[in-house]
Amino acid sequence: MSKSVAITPAPAPTSPFRSKAEREQDRAEKREAVLLAAVRMFNARGYHAASLDDVAASLGISKPTIYHYLGNKEQVLVECVNRGLSMLREAAEAAAGAPGSGHDRLRAFLLRYACINMDDFGRCVIRTNEEVLSMDSATRFRARKREIDAAVRAMIAEGIADGSIAPVDVRFASFALAGALNWPARWHDPAGPLRPQEVAEKLVDIALGGLTPRD
Amino acid sequence: MSKSVAITPAPAPTSPFRSKAEREQDRAEKREAVLLAAVRMFNARGYHAASLDDVAASLGISKPTIYHYLGNKEQVLVECVNRGLSMLREAAEAAAGAPGSGHDRLRAFLLRYACINMDDFGRCVIRTNEEVLSMDSATRFRARKREIDAAVRAMIAEGIADGSIAPVDVRFASFALAGALNWPARWHDPAGPLRPQEVAEKLVDIALGGLTPRD
DNA sequence: CAATCAATATACTCGCAAGTATAGAAAATA
DNA sequence: TATTTTCTATACTTGCGAGTATATTGATTG
The missing domain is CATH 1.10.10.60 (Homeodomain-like)
Incomplete structure (x- = not known):
């Protein structure tokens, strides 16, 4: 048999x-x-x-x-946050290495970014305030978030350079995008009717609209 | 004398x-x-x-x-949050009653909104999660926030109707704007070099860019 | 002046939750 | 089979912080 x-x-x-x-x-x-x-x-x-x-x-x-x-409890939190940050960094690396205009790559990344923020670990990254961490962990946390932000800014800058993004203030553009796409971590209900992918697409379209060059 | x-x-x-x-x-x-x-x-x-x-x-x-x-502690928090919400509602009422296109009124409101969010009580509104409140307070809190959101949506809808705003999805547009302008409550440092008014202007310009009609 | 009220402090109670000491069962290793 | 390691629980200790009982002092009012 x-x-x-x-x-x-x-x-x-x-x-x-x-x-x-x-x-x-x-x-x-x-x-x-x-x-x-x-x-x-x-x-x-x-x-x-x-x-x-x-x-x-x-x-x-x-x-x-x-x-x-x-x-201990803080180590648990740090591990959760690191999971989320790793997902975000992978997404950033994937987008940075992809073909297409700066605008295209930024868009691809932001879609993923928004979805991660509506998932357990990404949500935790957004909702975790540095004040609850030890100074040491907070420093590392900040550094890893800065990495992600730097990647966003790089994509915006590249988009501006290749003409696919309007010549906006890179720093504030990244703040505005981050805000618009972080916020669902606060209001989106995973059990609700809105699918994360759908939310991500609509928000990215609107948020990115402001960065698209006028003809 | x-x-x-x-x-x-x-x-x-x-x-x-x-x-x-x-x-x-x-x-x-x-x-x-x-x-x-x-x-x-x-x-x-x-x-x-x-x-x-x-x-x-x-x-x-x-x-x-x-x-x-x-x-007690919750009453203190509720009072703080109510202060912030009152400021926001006043701003919404002022903007709703002002002359100009929907876009103009929305813009005026958002500038004020962003500034309030960088101030003590507004910041507290943003940073307070409903989970920390009693069910009763949470319900009232949500209701008052919904009021503000409704005002934003009304202004967007009016802007769309009068042609000063592109025909976007009103709900998601309000989510995106709120996110972009709430986020400074998390990162803006009152003691830092960036003036709230300046931050507000730059963010509103970028966030509103996506809602401005193309010709 | 007596009685009361407002404003404030000291010194408690009490419950919760982080973290630990200890023990025991099951499995792995010698 | 004896010994160590892994996994898990029960039952603690400890500290913090919300909330309170009570006292004191000074002003207000009858």
Whole structure:
């Protein structure tokens, strides 16, 4: 019946005896689940009002388990924020390396940016105020956000250089775009009728309208 | 020597004996000082992280004095937020009743709106998440914000009707504008070099650019 | 002058939530 | 099989901060 018996090194997927790699993956999955529960609690109630006891309860586990997988409360938050920032940086890198005019690349990036901001970890990046972090973490946080902002400004500048974007003040244009596309992290309800992709497209169209050259 | 003696009902301004009206004004001034100290603490640290003991200490007074003038912590926050909302509503009413095209009135309002958002109480409106309020206060808060938003949408719609604004999606346009002009409440540093009026003008120009009709 | 009221402080209570000490079960390793 | 490591829970400690009870002082009013 069986096509092969114990030839492949990987055990049958349903085996109760987990290999080392499997155990590591188990651990990673649990860690991930804890992180997700935490970020959702942070987003729903705000960092201070979200207690680790609540996070644990939402998973049916106990608080020390959170410490086991992720460390103390600030470390949990930092990890959440880093997830979001990594997604944003990847999007920025992808857009920077794409073909097309500055305007095209900026537009592609902003669509992704807006969607990330409506997702758990991106939302957390936007909603996390530096004041809640230790000075050290806040410094790193700021630096990583500046990276993203620099990428936006670079794309705007390139668009201006190649004529696909009107000659606006680069700094304020990036502030305005960021504001328009960060704001959904505050009001968009993931359970509501508006799909993030749709919101992103409409907002980007309007926000980018102001940067499009007049003929 | 004296031109008049005890003819006017108001006593000399330096008299140590305060009239009833003066005492009421004293009280109002103190209340105001407490409110201002509180809103600044809330803005600087966030509502949860700002303790009333800290607020009291910043004024050299004790916590019960805050309760004496303003009530409990949430009442303090609600009062702060209401101050900001009142400023915004006044601005909206002024703009709605002004002459000019929809675009002109919208622009005038947005300039004021952006400036208020960089000020203590307006900043507090933006930075206060509904989750920190009691359900009752949150409902009222939402209603008052909706009023402002409705005013913005009305101005956009009027602008579209009179041809001074491009035929955009009114709802998303108001979201985009709000985002762009709320965001400074998060990043603008009152102690920094950028003057609020200047920030407001640049942001409004860029944000409104997307709504201006093409010829 | 007595009684009251306004304004303020000191010194508490009390609950929540972060973080920890300890223990035990299960699995892995020697 | 003995020993160590991993995972998880229960049950604490601790500190902070909201809110309050009570006292004091000075002015206001009857």
